[in-house]
Amino acid sequence: MVRAPCCEKMGLKKGPWATEEDQILTSYIQKHGHGNWRALPKQAGLLRCGKSCRLRWINYLRPDIKRGNFTIEEEETIIKLHEMLGNRWSAIAAKLPGRTDNEIKNVWHTNLKKRLLKSDQSKPSSKRATKPKIKRSDSNSSIITQSEPAHLRFREMDTTSTACNTSSSDFSSVTVGDSKNIIKSEDIESMETMPVIDESFWSEAAIDDETPTMSSQSLITISNDMPLQYPFANYEETFQQSHAYDSNFDDGMDFWYDIFTRTNDSIELSEF
DNA sequence: AAGTGCAACAACCGCAAACTT
DNA sequence: GAAGTTTGCGGTTGTTGCACT
Numbered sequence: 397m398v399r400a401p402c403c404e405k406m407g408l409k410k411g412p413w414a415t416e417e418d419q420i421l422t423s424y425i426q427k428h429g430h431g432n433w434r435a436l437p438k439q440a441g442l443l444r445c446g447k448s449c450r451l452r453w454i455n456y457l458r459p460d461i462k463r464g465n466f467t468i469e470e471e472e473t474i475i476k477l478h479e480m481l482g483n484r485w486s487a488i489a490a491k492l493p494g495r496t497d498n499e500i501k502n503v504w505h506t507n508l509k510k511r512l513l514k515s516d517q518s519k520p521s522s523k524r525a526t527k528p529k530i531k532r533s534d535s536n537s538s539i540i541t542q543s544e545p546a547h548l549r550f551r552e553m554d555t556t557s558t559a560c561n562t563s564s565s566d567f568s569s570v571t572v573g574d575s576k577n578i579i580k581s582e583d584i585e586s587m588e589t590m591p592v593i594d595e596s597f598w599s600e601a602a603i604d605d606e607t608p609t610m611s612s613q614s615l616i617t618i619s620n621d622m623p624l625q626y627p628f629a630n631y632e633e634t635f636q637q638s639h640a641y642d643s644n645f646d647d648g649m650d651f652w653y654d655i656f657t658r659t660n661d662s663i664e665l666s667e668f
Numbered sequence: 669a670a671g672t673g674c675a676a677c678a679a680c681c682g683c684a685a686a687c688t689t
Numbered sequence: 690g691a692a693g694t695t696t697g698c699g700g701t702t703g704t705t706g707c708a709c710t
Contacts, residue, residue, distance in 0.1 A: 410679085410680075411678095411679075411680090411703085411704085412678070412679075412703095412704075412705095413678085413679085432695075433695075433696070434694080434695065434696090446695085446696090447680085447681090447695095447696085448679075448680080450696075450697085451678090451679065451680080452678090452679085454697095455678075455679085456678080456679095483699065483700085484698090484699090485698075485699065486697075486698060486699085497697095497698075497699080498677085498678075498679085498699095499677080499678095501699075501700085502676070502677050502678085503676090503677095505676095506675060506676055506677075507675090507676085
């Protein structure tokens with residue numbers, strides 16, 4: 397596949413948007429909708445690439461965008477959601493109507509992250525391990541960032557040769573895995589007390605050698621009256637029923653994802 | 669008033685997933 | 690199913706404006 401030439405090489409404009417450009421884009425989308433972003437700038441008479449138009453519309457021009465400072469409530473929501481979802485800015489943005497992923501990402505990097513860091517440092521003994529920098533291109537190789545909550549890291553796992561790493565406190569009684577390699581919550585629990593691991597641990601080789609794998613037939617079990625310590629500790633939610641989930645692993649992980657993205661909602665067990 | 673540092677935010681880039689042919 | 694195209698996401702960078710010296 398040949399990469400499309402960049403905007404500059406095609407004589408397209410880059411950089412900050414002019415008011416006129418904004419007006420052209422807005423009126424065009426209001427009249428015709430955006431349809432094909434790639435074709436849009438040409439049709440609208442803009443010297444921009446489709447990607448740039450899309451970004452400008454989504455992050456700035458869209459009528460439903462809420463502008464202005466983030467409220468305390470919004471900031472707290474971001475912090476909570478980030479704790480649960482990691483750097484899934486679009487998922488976090490979906491929970492904050494009128495806010496864009498880009499905006500949330502900026503607020504996080506410029507404001508909230510520092511605030512959390514300060515409050516972390518003020519605590520006498522933080523268990524937080526340093527996050528290893530992992531190239532995005534490695535996502536296919538099942539390396540999962542340490543900073544992410546375990547349920548999401550599970551979700552990203554390859555169904556054939558899979559690494560399974562976890563860190564902070566996660567579930568009180570959950571088992572994930574296939575018949576050969578069931579990962580029990582006790583294991584997850586014990587991992588919490590493991591010493592801080594060094595960078596080399598996260599190399600692919602280390603993962604291949606030392607971590608269990610999951611087959612496509614994976615079993616997830618939630619026990620009775622399971623108090624969800626993480627992330628639901630914040631929301632004081634408790635499972636009252638027992639469920640066994642035995643299916644295609646990806647579906648299973650969607651199940652997890654669905655559950656764990658519910659924050660203030662009640663959990664609908666009827667989905668099973 | 670000029671220079672410098674920093675925070676905030678807009679925009680870009682590369683990648684991968686999703687979609688289409 | 691393969692190849693090509695589009696879209697969406699997340700990381701990063703560039704620009705701007707403000708505070709401080």
